[in-house]
Amino acid sequence: MKKIVKYIIFALIALLFIGTFVFLFKNSRPEPVQYMEHPAVIADISRSTVVTGKIEPRNEVNIKPQINGIISELRKEAGQMVKEGEVIAKLRVIPDMNSLSSAQSRVRLAEINLKQAKTNWEREKALYDKKLVSDEEYDQVYQSYNQAVEERNAAQESLEVIRDGVSSSNATGSSTLVRSTITGLILDIPVKVGNSVIQANTMNDGTTVATVANMKDLIFDGNIDETEVGSLVEGMPIKITIGALPDYSSEAALEYISPKAVENNGANQFEIKAAVKASGEHMIRSGYSANAEIVLESASQVLSIPESALEFQGDSTFVYIKKAEDYERVPVETGLSDGINIEIKSGLNEGDIVRGTRIINIGKKK
Numbered sequence: 108m109k110k111i112v113k114y115i116i117f118a119l120i121a122l123l124f125i126g127t128f129v130f131l132f133k134n135s136r137p138e139p140v141q142y143m144e145h146p147a148v149i150a151d152i153s154r155s156t157v158v159t160g161k162i163e164p165r166n167e168v169n170i171k172p173q174i175n176g177i178i179s180e181l182r183k184e185a186g187q188m189v190k191e192g193e194v195i196a197k198l199r200v201i202p203d204m205n206s207l208s209s210a211q212s213r214v215r216l217a218e219i220n221l222k223q224a225k226t227n228w229e230r231e232k233a234l235y236d237k238k239l240v241s242d243e244e245y246d247q248v249y250q251s252y253n254q255a256v257e258e259r260n261a262a263q264e265s266l267e268v269i270r271d272g273v274s275s276s277n278a279t280g281s282s283t284l285v286r287s288t289i290t291g292l293i294l295d296i297p298v299k300v301g302n303s304v305i306q307a308n309t310m311n312d313g314t315t316v317a318t319v320a321n322m323k324d325l326i327f328d329g330n331i332d333e334t335e336v337g338s339l340v341e342g343m344p345i346k347i348t349i350g351a352l353p354d355y356s357s358e359a360a361l362e363y364i365s366p367k368a369v370e371n372n373g374a375n376q377f378e379i380k381a382a383v384k385a386s387g388e389h390m391i392r393s394g395y396s397a398n399a400e401i402v403l404e405s406a407s408q409v410l411s412i413p414e415s416a417l418e419f420q421g422d423s424t425f426v427y428i429k430k431a432e433d434y435e436r437v438p439v440e441t442g443l444s445d446g447i448n449i450e451i452k453s454g455l456n457e458g459d460i461v462r463g464t465r466i467i468n469i470g471k472k473k
Contacts, residue, residue: 160329
């Protein structure tokens, strides 16, 4: 009985050694190399680029005051429509003291001249009524009097404009009222009641009271790299998509290519613009980030294979065609590539099977 047990133990040990040997032998054998295979097919290939940019109104205007002052009233808010000439804000004038003093001095001087001209005219009129002076002499004195009246009125109006921002003779044209210069949507009103504002002049740009734009005429504004701008021509079709509006896309035509590059993060880029078609279903806002897809080159119905199947040696390009038992290395002439598939101009026929990348079995020993 003990001998039988020993034989069984020896048999088990032998089986264990044999099994281990067989397992190690199988794992030590190299597995056959396998490759992906791709047929050469007829397809359309295009090379395109995606330009990032933003949506902007074609005509965006900054509304600025005609005088210096303080905002006393805001009659509009951002997001409201405004017509050309409609009042957006009202100002309370802060007169310049030097200008005010000069205008007051001019009024006083005009009053003195008018008083003297009136005295001269009344004296001349008395002589004229007695036929003691000629018509010509009387007309000259009367004209001087009328000129003095006009000068006094002009000086008074100038004082009123400097002091009050409006003259009594032209109340409808008050410079204290800030009016829109175009019809459109108010994008922003960066001031509040009580803020001081200044008019534009040669020394500064002035304070922007409101920004108004025509939101029915929008453009895509982006920058393209100098390596691709040479393929662009005005009128090329592009497809515009907006990240904030997943359902929106618009076919447009390229309408502007900048003749001058701008440096952006060390790279030379050129500004491009294209019209954006506003849709009643989507509210397109100024400043939306957008992408413009531009087809730079295209080839229709050409023989193509995956670009990963190519092998390069010097200036030559090769592929491996599947034969009965192995692959045959043949030279090919390539054409347009879209980054995934590439055009084959010669060296292959439709339906030929080419060798692709090697298949790697993860988790198994090679």
